[in-house]
Amino acid sequence: MTSIPASPPPQSPSPSATPPQLSVQGAKLSLGGRPVLRDIDLTLARGEVVALLGASGCGKTTLLRSIAGLQALDAGRIALSGQDVSVLPARQRDIGMVFQHYALFPNLSVRENIRFGPLARGEEPAKADERADELLALIDLQAQADRLPQALSGGQRQRVALARALATRPTLLLMDEPFSALDEHFRLPLRRQFRQLQRELGQSCVIVTHDREEAFELADRVAVMFDGVIAQCASPRELRRAPANLRVADFLGMFNRLDATALDGAWRRDTGHWIAPVEALTVADAIRPGAADALRFSGSLRASYPGQQRVAWELDGPGGQVLTLWRRHEEAEVAPGTVLTLEIAEPALRWLAE
Structure with missing residues (x-):
């Protein structure tokens, strides 16, 4: 039998050849004549989690909404996987969103909430069911698949909201204060479950939070924001070791x-x-x-x-x-x-x- 020579291993593309999952360049936005975003630059690598950390009114949620396509920029560029999406509507940006207050369909079961996105995109019901079963197993809610949201605990509902956002396999997941409405008893284990799930899926994610401990626990990098500006974006280890200035050091509280x-x-x-x-x-x-x-x-x-x-x-x-x-x-x-x-x-x- 003639042996077939082994194919050479595929060459990984160089970092410069792979565009970041998210790139925000020169983002500017004013609301009511007040600057909210001031020339912001931000990049997100594939599979990375970045937390936008800051006090209320610093611009972090506005930046998240702009990335999602829910708020148009006055100037700047937003790209996903190298494609400029700055003028695309939200439904065409292939982004999943998880909100603070779940936003589940109250008249649909857990399974129906999860399969809603794939069905809305034209997937066959069998494929949507398969994806729902996969995610139900990941969030450990198979036994609650046929319940309505009001029959679930707050932590369970937030897990369903997460699964629904992931059901369409989005290029990017955006989370706006996703755990802040939960009691600490639920919040700590749920955010750790999310981090484990995110790593298993390699899901790129931007999280808005005002909780410093949450940001340091969940994110690969933390962007500290003041007055519409990212004062420093670095790993938790780097922020602990070398805050950029006194304002960052004071805000971190450590x-x-x-x-x-x-x-x-x-x-x-x-x-x-x-x-x-x-x-x-x-x-x-x-x-x-x-x-x-x-x-x-x-x-x-x-x-x-x-x-x-x-x-x-x-x-x-x-x-x-x-x-x-x-x-x-x-x-x-x-x-x-x-x-x-x-x-x-x-x-x-x-x-x-x-």
């Missing part, structure tokens, strides 16, 4: 910052701040001499707040700045007003100018 003018010695500067992750601030060991490369200063305990995982101490630091120190529950209690020697190891410190 850093202590010290006014350099209130410090002594080599740490004192005319302007700017030293910042360090909250977990890097410790009570100095009086027995061990301070390391030469550590920043040491005094602070008095203002109050303590026992949490589920740890106790947060609120301290008055140099120049009256309020600092946060995390302690374990089993550590000895300290009375308010107690003056402590505090320490931050030099590698944790980062200088940010005003």
Whole structure:
């Protein structure tokens, strides 16, 4: 028997040859004469999750609606897989959407809600049923397939909304505060189930959230937004290590910052701040001499707040700045007003100018 030589393995396209799943370039939009989006650029790789994180009114939902085709831009370009969709209506953009309040059809069963999209696109009923069965298994709701939405819990309804958005195999999935309406008991496991499902499917996704913990847990990259501008877009690890500026650091809520003018010695500067992750601030060991490369200063305990995982101490630091120190529950209690020697190891410190 003549052997057939093995075919050479297919060559993966170079990164430059593969267009990003989503590309937003120079997006500008004003509403009522007020700038809402200010020259925004954003890209999303295939299979990547990006979270738009910011306070109410920063423009994150408007950006999501513009990507979806629900809000026209004044200027800029939006492309999906290299195709310019800036002027296409929402129904032609091959985008799935999951909203905060489910938006399920109340008169349709779980299965009918999921198969609605494929049927509306002209798929044969047998194919739509096959897709519905596949997704029901993924979201673990086979036993509830014939129930109406009102017979489900909030977490179950949000899973159905997710399955319905995925039923058409969209190029891009957009999620607008998808878990915020749920109690914490449902919210935490559901968002972790979503992350596992997203990885299994390789689904590209943009999520709008104001919850920093949610953004860091779900996203490969987090875009921190202020006043219609993306101040920094980076991985959670990079944001923890190197926030772009003081505003980003303060918004993330995981850093202590010290006014350099209130410090002594080599740490004192005319302007700017030293910042360090909250977990890097410790009570100095009086027995061990301070390391030469550590920043040491005094602070008095203002109050303590026992949490589920740890106790947060609120301290008055140099120049009256309020600092946060995390302690374990089993550590000895300290009375308010107690003056402590505090320490931050030099590698944790980062200088940010005003």
